Amino acid sequence: MFSYVKSLQYPVKISATNPALAKFIISQYGGPDGELGASLRYLSQRYSMPYPEFKGLLTDIGTEELGHFEMIASIIHQLTRKMSMEEIKKAGFDTYFVDHTAGIYPQFASGTPWTAATIGVKGDVITDLTEDMAAEQKARTTYDNILRLSDDPDVNNVIKFLREREIVHFQRFGEALHKTMERLDQKNVYAMNPSFDN
Amino acid sequence: MMSGVDILLSIIKGGKLLENNTPNVKPDDNCGYKYGYLNSCAPLATSWVPMQQASTPAYGSGEALNRGTLFPGLDLPFKNMYNKTNPYAGTPLGELMALQFVVQELKLYLDTHKDDEEAFKALKDAIALEKEGRLRYVKLYGPIQFDDVADSETYNWIDGPWPWEYAERTGK
Numbered sequence: 001m002f003s004y005v006k007s008l009q010y011p012v013k014i015s016a017t018n019p020a021l022a023k024f025i026i027s028q029y030g031g032p033d034g035e036l037g038a039s040l041r042y043l044s045q046r047y048s049m050p051y052p053e054f055k056g057l058l059t060d061i062g063t064e065e066l067g068h069f070e071m072i073a074s075i076i077h078q079l080t081r082k083m084s085m086e087e088i089k090k091a092g093f094d095t096y097f098v099d100h101t102a103g104i105y106p107q108f109a110s111g112t113p114w115t116a117a118t119i120g121v122k123g124d125v126i127t128d129l130t131e132d133m134a135a136e137q138k139a140r141t142t143y144d145n146i147l148r149l150s151d152d153p154d155v156n157n158v159i160k161f162l163r164e165r166e167i168v169h170f171q172r173f174g175e176a177l178h179k180t181m182e183r184l185d186q187k188n189v190y191a192m193n194p195s196f197d198n
Numbered sequence: 199m200m201s202g203v204d205i206l207l208s209i210i211k212g213g214k215l216l217e218n219n220t221p222n223v224k225p226d227d228n229c230g231y232k233y234g235y236l237n238s239c240a241p242l243a244t245s246w247v248p249m250q251q252a253s254t255p256a257y258g259s260g261e262a263l264n265r266g267t268l269f270p271g272l273d274l275p276f277k278n279m280y281n282k283t284n285p286y287a288g289t290p291l292g293e294l295m296a297l298q299f300v301v302q303e304l305k306l307y308l309d310t311h312k313d314d315e316e317a318f319k320a321l322k323d324a325i326a327l328e329k330e331g332r333l334r335y336v337k338l339y340g341p342i343q344f345d346d347v348a349d350s351e352t353y354n355w356i357d358g359p360w361p362w363e364y365a366e367r368t369g370k
């Protein structure tokens with residue numbers, strides 16, 4: 001069960017309307033390395049995780065990612081809620097606008113709708129934790145790229161926070177993998193899949 | 199002599215991080231807080247991330263929220279650009295967010311360090327502070343978790359602004 005806390009994890013307070021920025025930041029809402037995929041990846045991997053403390057870690061990080069999903073939506077909403085038709089056309093936001101007006105839809109920056117094809121649930125603890133570490137690095141790179149592209153200090157304040165979370169999560173998944181490796185047969189850690197063969 | 203947990207609590211409550219302060223690191227351990235530990239021998243064809251040694255040193259709650267981590271050892275900003283403040287700093291909501299964030303950081307740390315008693319004590323203390331902060335906020339601005347509505351005169355759970363609409367909730 002999940003219940004809602006009526007606050008963001010980190011404040012989002014953006015003054016300037018700027019649909020040109022929203023066009024690419026939306027990739028962290030529903031793009032290949034975005035927050036929706038992050039949350040669903042971790043929350044879905046819990047069932048085949050063999051160790052209770054890492055079921056907890058996947059639950060806690062997966063839940064935090066849903067909060068990040070809400071923060072990214074807040075950025076896009078605040079960048080686009082007051083845009084004029086002129087600003088829409090000038091920014092090239094018309095292709096999004098025609099389908100969604102100023103609604104928030106999970107899609108890649110390139111327009112592809114969010115797809116589960118971008119996440120992995122392999123049902124093997126080593127494989128899944130390794131996927132999670134890679135996913136955190138891909139999201140970190142995306143935030144690096146957003147910081148290169150964006151010159152709005154209000155937006156970048158939030159993006160810097162979200163980028164740092166990827167580094168903390170990478171560390172925690174790495175520690176979970178570290179502790180998993182220690183539990184396995186040191187002569188052959190791949191002798192079996194502890195998610196299935198135990 | 200302060201214990202590691204006392205030092206952590208004092209900084210969570212608003213103190214400053216001392217540079218090179220490594221109160222929780224054993225005297226015979228020559229790793230600083232920027233480094234973790236690895237096994238001396240480990241099986242081939244595996245990947246190992248160094249374990250974080252301790253939950254100290256830690257930033258104060260406000261700085262932790264600005265930085266995106268409680269832990270200076272994990273603070274690795276792009277082009278060394280980091281936030282010195284945030285839009286709600288100094289407001290009841292900003293203070294609550296900072297305490298919620300400390301709780302989240304200690305929770306994830308304990309998920310992979312469940313036997314760290316000092317971190318668990320620090321977590322309990324942070325939760326107590328967060329509860330106080332939430333009560334202060336709820337009195338001023340209304341429910342933040344659904345059950346808070348029990349202390350309201352009217353059913354105000356559904357009142358705006360919602361979190362994605364920055365507005366008078368900040369007290370500004």
